[in-house]
Amino acid sequence: xxxxxxxxNVLVALFAxxxxxxxxxxxxxxxxxxxxxxxxxxxxxxxxxxxxxKLQNENxxxxxxxxxxxxxxxxxxxxxPPEFSVLTPLQQRKLEHHQNKFAKSHTFYKPxxxxxxxxxxxxxxxxxxxxxxFHSIFQITLGACTWGINYHVRPFALTTVILCCSITxxxxxxxxxxxxxxxxxxxxxxxxxxxxxxxxEAMRKMEKRRKKEERRNAALERPQxxxxx
Numbered sequence: 001x002x003x004x005x006x007x008x009n010v011l012v013a014l015f016a017x018x019x020x021x022x023x024x025x026x027x028x029x030x031x032x033x034x035x036x037x038x039x040x041x042x043x044x045x046x047x048x049x050x051x052x053x054k055l056q057n058e059n060x061x062x063x064x065x066x067x068x069x070x071x072x073x074x075x076x077x078x079x080x081p082p083e084f085s086v087l088t089p090l091q092q093r094k095l096e097h098h099q100n101k102f103a104k105s106h107t108f109y110k111p112x113x114x115x116x117x118x119x120x121x122x123x124x125x126x127x128x129x130x131x132x133x134f135h136s137i138f139q140i141t142l143g144a145c146t147w148g149i150n151y152h153v154r155p156f157a158l159t160t161v162i163l164c165c166s167i168t169x170x171x172x173x174x175x176x177x178x179x180x181x182x183x184x185x186x187x188x189x190x191x192x193x194x195x196x197x198x199x200x201e202a203m204r205k206m207e208k209r210r211k212k213e214e215r216r217n218a219a220l221e222r223p224q225x226x227x228x229x
Contacts, residue, residue, distance in 0.1 A: 012146045012159075019139020019166065026132050029105055033129045035098040036111075039091060040122050046086040055083055060112050060119035063092070108177045110184065117184045124180040131173035138166035 043061050066084040085092050099111040109120050142162045145154065
């Protein structure tokens with residue numbers, strides 16, 4: 001029983017390095033996520049209130065204001081007018097600040113469309129952050145139970161259930177990140193870039209081989225000195 005307790009303490013300490021150690025950073029991520037979610041829902045609410053058309057991608061909020069677009073937009077297809085932000089300048093700056101902070105912390109999060117990806121789904125973002133928060137909470141609870149309750153009276157099922165919940169939260173968050181990445185990935189663009197990369201690599205190899213052949217032919221054509229000269 002004592003040996004099992006020692007093993008439990010060692011394992012809990014190893015888990016705590018990630019779960020407890022990342023808790024402060026996850027709290028900061030949650031802070032940024034709350035602002036991102038708030039301004040997303042505020043944008044959707046304001047657009048609905050003003051009877052504006054739905055965004056082409058509700059996860060990719062416009063960054064330019066209507067006044068800026070009016071100056072640039074001089075005509076074109078009136079059926080699809082350019083999208084604009086309905087937030088105030090201060091709200092827009094706050095949104096972009098929290099988006100940039102969160103994107104630096106988690107590379108999977110893309111607030112806007114890129115060359116290879118669409119904007120990351122907000123609902124996935126909220127679920128991932130909450131799951132990671134619960135992972136840290138369960139890890140802290142596990143440490144508190146393991147080190148705070150004497151192993152003679154501590155129920156074995158207690159720490160087992162907490163550990164299983166913690167691992168489940170972490171694994172589920174990872175799966176959501178993978179699913180979200182695949183959902184937002186521009187498959188045709190990624191495939192085209194991959195083919196271009198293969199083509200460039202093949203061209204480099206062919207050029208390297210060509211230069212090698214030229215050096216070898218030049219060495220064969222170079223006149224050899226006569227013996228004894």
